[in-house]
């Protein structure tokens with residue numbers, strides 16, 4: 001290919017590269033930050049896949065393109081993407097676009113280092129330690145261990161692996177065949193990552209025993225006891241209970257103290273999946289929802305959700321001070337974790353994880369915290385609760401809206417009952433017809449670009465909306481809009 | 494906390510937020526991009542951990558800080574971080590700071606979405622598909638499957654999980670106890686993630702049978718045959734061979750065709766860990782090193798290494814067209830992967846993975862490719878080979894440098910023999926004393942901030958340097974500097 005030089009390149013021309021990056025940044029400011037967070041703009045510019053493919057001209061070619069062309073591409077990519085920072089994006093457990101967290105993310109990308117050793121990540125090794133320490137303190141631990149993982153699902157897997165290793169250190173070398181059949185307990189409202197984790201870790205989904213939840217979605221400790229007995233009767237060895245603080249759909253908090261009592265009685269590892277609800281620990285007013293969390297052995301907590309730190313930011317926290325995390329995962333690769341270094345190699349934390357290269361996930365949270373302070377973060381949490389409560393009150397006032405339940409968290413679940421179904425609760429196909437409403441409204445809102453809300457069936461319930469109000473920029477106006485817009489979109493149904 | 498408002502906040506003031514982010518961006522341009530890639534600046538400003546902690550004032554407080562203060566913090570974070578884009582950073586398998594890839598990374602962070610559904614990542618679902626298709630085409634497959642994983646270690650784990658699921662679909666539900674003891678084969682030069690993966694997946698490190706490598710670090714197919722027989726004789730069921738294309742330390746390429754023959758004979762899944770060497774497929778000149786890779790069942794390939802796409806960018810590629818990836822990992826969560834959507838739900842690829850939230854890792858590579866074209870990327874690879882060859886030739890010319898071996902890739906491994914040890918090869922403690930040289934030089938170069946090179950012991954060899962020349966901005970001058978600097982730093986030893 002010596003005959004074909006790439007088109008005008010930035011290679012070796014730092015001045016041009018700088019200028020070009022500044023242009024990119026202005027496009028980002030314009031499209032992603034300014035328009036992307038402005039209520040009058042669309043949350044997304046919906047396109048059918050085939051049309052979008054050709055609009056974006058995705059195909060990768062032999063030849064490079066001009067800088068101008070690449071700038072256009074940057075603009076198009078942003079333009080056709082969903083704006084998760086938009087005030088009418090209520091679709092996931094994360095939303096908003098915090099400037100300080102964003103700054104942390106951009107700096108992380110510019111530095112492009114990996115979190116394995118003090119040698120190549122001096123700032124971030126120390127920073128991760130400090131951030132984890134603060135998160136642990138909020139759990140109620142004055143010592144312990146932890147690490148940032150690529151998401152809550154993997155944090156949950158870590159907990160499973162640690163719990164089995166603690167009980168059966170042999171497992172690391174000899175595998176599960178050397179062990180008795182194991183049993184994990186979690187409620188039917190748990191996140192699906194518990195099942196995925198059990199399969200991935202070779203335990204099998206059968207090892208996950210599903211504990212009943214009450215009508216609010218909270219694990220029933222009595223049934224936990226029962227499931228433990230049943231499992232034991234079948235010859236399985238219980239080793240782990242995964243409680244949830246803030247379930248994904250209903251936002252329920254399992255009763256941790258009662259569950260911890262059971263774990264204590266049976267000598268079980270208590271993991272708390274607080275991926276969603278963990279940030280509530282920052283609020284003096286609401287942290288009682290997690291009472292008992294200090295009795296856990298491990299906690300998974302995703303600041304990328306409620307705190308808006310940005311994907312990915314998931315901490316696995318441990319009460320352990322015996323270096324369990326390292327012992328469980330280390331393989332002492334000599335090319336990376338040399339022992340004859342000129343500094344304290346305990347700072348080379350990379351052997352605590354099953355990854356090798358590991359992104360820096362602490363800086364965005366650290367900067368966000370430095371800017372807001374614990375108090376500012378607390379206000380955000382309290383505000384999210386208050387706005388959710390406002391939404392609940394408004395729902396109660398309006399005809400055609402029906403709460404699935406009074407929420408205790410910021411997951412507001414409700415049906416929109418369109419005019420043609422109002423007062424028809426008694427008809428046989430009511431539930432079925434009601435269940436068809438949310439998908440239709442979802443299609444309409446996405447195609448209009450006016451907002452995004454998630455919906456799902458759940459247990460015996462047909463499709464209902466789950467609105468998550470965590471973007472700290474939101475006001476009552478945005479909530480009012482949400483309800484008005486549902487009414488508008490559904491008036492002919 | 495209603496009494497304490499956070500300090501002047503950007504919340505709700507988009508104009509101030511924009512202006513502030515522009516200030517951050519200028520700091521990034523100045524510190525990370527301009528100074529961070531300038532040869533006359535330090536690769537790192539080394540500080541002892543305690544001093545660095547206090548310089549950075551890491552502790553997180555109750556109160557928030559002013560915007561000016563946060564800007565200072567951004568500058569300090571960058572200032573004290575290692576500059577992996579610096580022309581004298583040779584420490585890892587990645588280096589350089591490509592402006593187009595960086596633009597892709599910053600856009601990704603600004604959009605902050607997750608790769609689970611077409612609904613919230615329309616552009617990136619389609620883009621990931623296109624990028625994976627192109628990578629597969631380079632492997633030699635016209636169809637197949639794949640996904641971006643959080644690093645090569647996890648890509649390797651995916652391969653293990655898929656291989657065992659394909660053979661024993663029961664495993665997902667019933668776990669490893671329902672299966673016979675399994676055996677994985679990999680060479681002694683493999684990356685440590687194979688062991689970590691075996692432990693994490695519940696197989697245990699004992700299930701990894703270590704195959705001999707020749708003096709260049711390549712797996713010996715005859716010994717693979719032997720190990721398979723030995724394992725079978727002990728009652729284990731071989732199911733996976735993990736070959737390496739580009740080993741971590743020596744840069745060796747396993748003979749894939751011969752290994753594929755063995756796999757075919759025994760009906761084993763062939764995984765190729767091409768995390769490091771995969772990008773060589775872009776080079777017509779050098780791709781023969783991976784001859785036979787098209788016979789693999791799965792390939793792990795990290796464009797964040799040799800291509801400089803930025804952490805993390807790791808593709809797991811599959812030849813499978815039977816939806817194995819999805820079947821192996823799916824759990825069909827109804828709140829996320831609703832089946833009654835208004836678009837083709839086959840586009841909701843999130844259930845193929847064991848993660849839930851998943852970062853967008855394709856955009857940086859897509860933009861880089863669009864800018865460089867396949868040809869530009871090929872030139873980069875060829876250039877890295879050529880520069881490594883230049884380094885080898887210079888090493889041969891200089892007194893006091895000794896190659897560990899003639900490299901076939903861009904890992905250049907050598908000893909620096911300081912004046913006091915020259916000509917002393919015969920003395921009994923020569924190897925031991927030579928092994929002490931690299932750590933001393935490493936300390937000196939890091940403290941001087943002049944460059945960074947990795948070293949390690951390996952097999953029977955004492956510490957030697959491993960230089961990785963992949964930053965596309967490098968010239969002969971940088972290579973000459975590297976050697977001169979080693980001489981300077983080691984002249985008194």
Ligand SMILES: Cc1ncc(COP(=O)(O)O)c(C=O)c1O
Nearest residue numbers: 151152153191248275276849850
């Ligand atoms: C309760 C709970 N746990 C775990 C997770 C998984 O977190 P992640 O998406 O970071 O893998 C989620 C995600 O929504 C969750 O709601």
Ligand SMILES: Cc1ncc(COP(=O)(O)O)c(C=O)c1O
Nearest residue numbers: 356357644645646684741768769
């Ligand atoms: C051959 C090989 N495989 C796998 C990996 C792991 O990749 P990652 O660091 O992305 O987990 C590496 C990392 O250096 C490697 O060299």
